[in-house]
Amino acid sequence: xxxxxxxxxxxxxxxxxxxxxxxxxxxxxxxxxxxxxxxxxxxxxxxxxxxxxxxxxxxxxxxxxxxxxxxxxxxxxxxxxxxxxxxxxxxxxxxxxxxxxxxxxxxxxxxxxxxxxxxxxxxxxxxxxxxxxxxxxxxxxxxxxxxxxxxxxxxxxxxxxxxxxxxxxxxxxxxxxxxxxxxxxxxxxxxxxxxxxxxxxxxxxxxxxxxxxxxxxxxxxxxxxxxxxxxxxxxxxxxxxxxxxxxxxxxxxxxxxxxxxxxxxxxxxxxxxxxxxxxxxxxxxxxxxxxxxxxxxxxxxxxxxxxxxxxxxxxxxxxxxxxxxxxxxxxxxxxxxxxxxxxxxxxxxxxxxxxxxxxxxxxxxxxxxxxxxxxxxxxxxxxxxxxxxxxxxxxxxxxxxxxxxxxxxxxxxxxxxxxxxxxxxxxxxxxxxxxxxxxxxxxxxxxxxxxxxxxxxxxxxxxxxxxxxxxxxxxxxxxxxxxxxxxxxxxxxxxxxxxxxxxxxxxxxxxxxxxxxxxxxxxxxxxxxxxxxxxxxxxxxxxxxxxxxxxxxxxxxxxxxxxxxxxxxxxxxxxxxxxxxxxxxxxxxxxxxxxxxxxxxxxxxxxxxxxxxxxxxxxxxxxxxxxxxxxxxxxxxxxxxxxxxxxxxxxxxxxxxxxxxxxxxxxxxxxxxxxxxxxxxxxxxxxxxxxxxxxxxxxxxxxxxxxxxxxxxx
DNA sequence: ATCAGAGGTGTTTTT
DNA sequence: CACCTCTGAT
Numbered sequence: 001x002x003x004x005x006x007x008x009x010x011x012x013x014x015x016x017x018x019x020x021x022x023x024x025x026x027x028x029x030x031x032x033x034x035x036x037x038x039x040x041x042x043x044x045x046x047x048x049x050x051x052x053x054x055x056x057x058x059x060x061x062x063x064x065x066x067x068x069x070x071x072x073x074x075x076x077x078x079x080x081x082x083x084x085x086x087x088x089x090x091x092x093x094x095x096x097x098x099x100x101x102x103x104x105x106x107x108x109x110x111x112x113x114x115x116x117x118x119x120x121x122x123x124x125x126x127x128x129x130x131x132x133x134x135x136x137x138x139x140x141x142x143x144x145x146x147x148x149x150x151x152x153x154x155x156x157x158x159x160x161x162x163x164x165x166x167x168x169x170x171x172x173x174x175x176x177x178x179x180x181x182x183x184x185x186x187x188x189x190x191x192x193x194x195x196x197x198x199x200x201x202x203x204x205x206x207x208x209x210x211x212x213x214x215x216x217x218x219x220x221x222x223x224x225x226x227x228x229x230x231x232x233x234x235x236x237x238x239x240x241x242x243x244x245x246x247x248x249x250x251x252x253x254x255x256x257x258x259x260x261x262x263x264x265x266x267x268x269x270x271x272x273x274x275x276x277x278x279x280x281x282x283x284x285x286x287x288x289x290x291x292x293x294x295x296x297x298x299x300x301x302x303x304x305x306x307x308x309x310x311x312x313x314x315x316x317x318x319x320x321x322x323x324x325x326x327x328x329x330x331x332x333x334x335x336x337x338x339x340x341x342x343x344x345x346x347x348x349x350x351x352x353x354x355x356x357x358x359x360x361x362x363x364x365x366x367x368x369x370x371x372x373x374x375x376x377x378x379x380x381x382x383x384x385x386x387x388x389x390x391x392x393x394x395x396x397x398x399x400x401x402x403x404x405x406x407x408x409x410x411x412x413x414x415x416x417x418x419x420x421x422x423x424x425x426x427x428x429x430x431x432x433x434x435x436x437x438x439x440x441x442x443x444x445x446x447x448x449x450x451x452x453x454x455x456x457x458x459x460x461x462x463x464x465x466x467x468x469x470x471x472x473x474x475x476x477x478x479x480x481x482x483x484x485x486x487x488x489x490x491x492x493x494x495x496x497x498x499x500x501x502x503x504x505x506x507x508x509x510x511x512x513x514x515x516x517x518x519x520x521x522x523x524x525x526x527x528x529x530x531x532x533x534x535x536x537x538x539x540x541x542x543x544x545x546x547x548x549x550x551x552x553x554x555x556x557x558x559x560x561x562x563x564x565x566x567x568x569x570x571x572x573x574x575x576x577x578x579x580x581x582x583x584x585x586x587x588x589x590x591x592x593x594x595x596x597x598x599x600x601x602x603x604x605x606x607x608x609x610x611x612x613x614x615x616x617x618x619x620x621x622x623x624x625x626x627x628x629x630x631x632x633x634x635x636x637x638x639x640x641x642x643x644x645x646x647x648x649x650x651x652x653x654x655x656x657x658x659x660x661x662x663x664x665x666x667x668x669x670x671x672x673x674x675x676x677x678x679x680x681x682x683x684x685x686x687x688x689x690x691x692x693x694x695x696x697x698x699x700x701x702x703x704x705x706x707x708x709x710x711x712x713x714x
Numbered sequence: 715a716t717c718a719g720a721g722g723t724g725t726t727t728t729t
Numbered sequence: 730c731a732c733c734t735c736t737g738a739t
Contacts, residue, residue, distance in 0.1 A: 060729080
């Protein structure tokens, strides 16, 4: 039995039991948002008697869904498993799998992942003979992705020809190719679902009636069509409860519309609003900084956090000489806390851009502190994984030409792009599957290629004899000789890593079978396209991540780094009030991740795109009430200052050519392995500088990074 | 068909 | 700087 009154504070209780009208819960950071959602679901099931299958709970990430399920299980037991819980995308996908035929989807349609989608755009740009230098494929991808998230697109419009160079043609061609291959992309999941709801009142009614209660987490980061989705299901006065914090809206760049939360009461009728402002996570002084910072924003509903924990631990701001000393400081402090008994998993280093992770990695590596970079290349994006999955993808969908060509060419078997293009063309012209095309063209291939195709097709046919996904994965690993291929082509170290990942893929398939016993290969593949790197769990390691990735997380000790104008706030935001507010919210999110210790650092200079760049302290430091900090490792930058540029706007390329290093040609050098030699010439500069050296006793001419050479005095 | 090297380019954040 | 694509040589 759950004692709702005692286990929740007044506001939380109110948010849990108001189940009869649209409800907006404005939940500040650390005010027990997840608690409210899980208790509310428990309340709906246990006290109101709602069937768990009739509850829809939307989360921001897959990981958040998992965690919520986990917590819900401890409240309501196995019923937790029946609740519809997931991201907008995963829920839409589930709906489309069931009813997608109504909008013309083929039952076994596949999902194209980010990378393959990019390659598809590249191909399209090429066939349309658009100059990819002037008009990069990536821009088309972004624009079209953006467009697919607008209500206009959902209503059936296509991009306006005038909007961007030939964007309408690119859109048509891209969409045509997706359709031909029976694939949908990320954005289609939502837009097709909404189209389906709008096209078929019967289908809409079905789901609308099915979901008696809808809960949405992180509502401040929903976009226009996610709102449409909710409105179609909930109606104007439906049973919907959204939880969010306008001060933590940080995805405006992705189309999230902060008005969704600011104007919630306009969109729904008889809205109740509950504000949660009691913070149970952070100490009082951390909360104080967060409050003074966010006050500088104009676009907000307005609320102030009240701290429940007394001040203890550290709250410091440090100004470091450069990125290396910043990393040094962070590493040493982590080591100190570790000695004091704080576990690594309780510490996090946060930064604005992924590129900043490198310095921390280097330093932590040196010290042997275990860490985990959250948000690097996702597991399913790794080359070896994509290579192996491409066999399964093509096996699963014999129209998927991207996977066809990938699987056919790795490991290489004497069939290249020319041949593949011919097959594709044939398949497209005659509207047959690629396998069918190969069969019909078979006699036209040379003997070697025929043999290669025979082997390839046997491998695929072999897959048909399995029912379990893990067996298929295993068969691909064994039959393609992929491990041998890796061993032959990569360094020992690299090969080891890749092979480990390959085993991990098998494990993932086994895990998939456990969690979804009914799951098909199609489902498994779709789950791989949906999963992101932030979904992977950390273990007892220090977390390195962007502030965006840190959303929703908390740590005992947090390092908020790189507080410099141009970096955070990022250049380009500084002159745009709205963007500046989003940067400030991002900073607010960063601060409020910390429970006990918070270190806010900046560096006086750092290397950006290869140039050492001086930057001014972030505006946010003053806004947080950090006076100019004593410089740690006093700067001695004056002597270099003429080489520095100010980093408040994007560095330009032309101004910053460093003078070429004086020629080292002709000088005698020594290399640890190759012994003495003479420099012939050098290329590159700085750390990338290479020298062509003639070693008389070790095989003659070699190219060596100069860092590995020492001059020999004559 | 494959590879190494050169050259050009982009960089915020991600479901 | 690091990545990617194109190129030309093998």
